[in-house]
Amino acid sequence: MRQPIQAVYPGSFDPITNGHVYIAERAAGLFDRVVVSILLNPQKKAAFTVEERKAMAREALIHLPNVEIASFSGLLVDFLRQEKSRIIIRGLRALSDFEYEFQLALMNRQLAPDIETLFIVTEARYSYLSSHAVKEIYQFGGAVHEMVPPGVYRRLRERFPLPRDLAP
Numbered sequence: 001m002r003q004p005i006q007a008v009y010p011g012s013f014d015p016i017t018n019g020h021v022y023i024a025e026r027a028a029g030l031f032d033r034v035v036v037s038i039l040l041n042p043q044k045k046a047a048f049t050v051e052e053r054k055a056m057a058r059e060a061l062i063h064l065p066n067v068e069i070a071s072f073s074g075l076l077v078d079f080l081r082q083e084k085s086r087i088i089i090r091g092l093r094a095l096s097d098f099e100y101e102f103q104l105a106l107m108n109r110q111l112a113p114d115i116e117t118l119f120i121v122t123e124a125r126y127s128y129l130s131s132h133a134v135k136e137i138y139q140f141g142g143a144v145h146e147m148v149p150p151g152v153y154r155r156l157r158e159r160f161p162l163p164r165d166l167a168p
């Protein structure tokens, strides 16, 4: 019997967007098991706690039975070893992602030559979508409900109420 093929999709997911969901769906169609891992980066100031990010990701990906949600701090390659995975999934949007992703992939290869980074290209409608953009647009009153799963939109409004949410 062949071993199940497991992949890890790491990121900040602060919060998860429809672009992330798309990549997770594509990965879920390719591998037996996909672990979406919330990366703890003390240098990055996050809008949501890890537990909140996990809850939002779990809710957004509930339709994918072979996808699990986890979090980790430390080296990504160590997490992969723990999960018995040799595949890192990353999403690619515009060309601007390339340099950063390329550097990250080479660094991880240097650390663990047996681990491969695979890129999944986003869909055109998500190519400008990022967690950062969602938070910025939302805080200036722009409509983001079509960019994020419903549970994320709900939590955004709880965390950063709109003027109309505060009206008596």
Ligand code: ADP
Residues within 6 Å of the ligand: 010, 011, 012, 013, 014, 017, 018, 019, 020, 023, 039, 089, 090, 091, 092, 093, 097, 121, 122, 123, 126, 127, 128, 129, 130, 131
């Ligand atoms: P990080 O802080 O590691 O960049 P993100 O949560 O911003 O984490 O992104 C995780 C991964 O998902 C990255 O590979 C990123 O390029 C990818 N990603 C983010 N937004 C999108 C999107 N709209 N479409 C496709 N991939 C995306």
